[in-house]
Amino acid sequence: MSTVEESLTLGRMMGLIARRWRQILDVRLRPHDLTDATWQPLLELQRYGRPMHPKEIAEALLLDKSSMVRILRTLEEKGFITREPDEADRRAFYVQITPEGARRLDEVLRFSRAIEQTVTDGIDAEELAITRRVIARIHSRLNGPGLD
Numbered sequence: 001m002s003t004v005e006e007s008l009t010l011g012r013m014m015g016l017i018a019r020r021w022r023q024i025l026d027v028r029l030r031p032h033d034l035t036d037a038t039w040q041p042l043l044e045l046q047r048y049g050r051p052m053h054p055k056e057i058a059e060a061l062l063l064d065k066s067s068m069v070r071i072l073r074t075l076e077e078k079g080f081i082t083r084e085p086d087e088a089d090r091r092a093f094y095v096q097i098t099p100e101g102a103r104r105l106d107e108v109l110r111f112s113r114a115i116e117q118t119v120t121d122g123i124d125a126e127e128l129a130i131t132r133r134v135i136a137r138i139h140s141r142l143n144g145p146g147l148d
Helices: 003-007 010-032 036-048 054-061 065-077 099-120 125-142
Strands: 081-086 089-097
Touching: 010 036, 010 099, 036 054, 036 065, 036 081, 036 089, 036 099, 054 065, 054 089, 065 081, 089 099
Parallel strands: none
Antiparallel strands: 081 089
8 A cells, every 4th residue: 555545544535435436427427417416316216115205315315405406306307206295295295216217227327336347356355345344334333323
């Protein structure tokens, strides 16, 4: 490891990796009318497998409400989501992924997996498994009590 890598905190290193990964993915997504910001809500909708309130999506993505509203408006204009009224609360609505949104999400996931394959090529499978477990534990602890 170089001196520069040794001087980076783990958080900074992970942030730089995530930022670069998003840059590469954004370039590949441009022709498909999506960005890193716009595909993430689609992933949450698919992951939960049900219509969701915008607030739920924003919380899952650690975004503020106004940013989420803008992103959802863009996704709706592109036909990737629909918004349906919440029968229990007329002021609220549910967001649902459309078949076209699901198709686009599948494309994004293929691109992301291809990036992962490229950047992890030549890294031992056991090392990758350990890395995934460690990152999962860090993620869990960041979302646990005591850090807010």
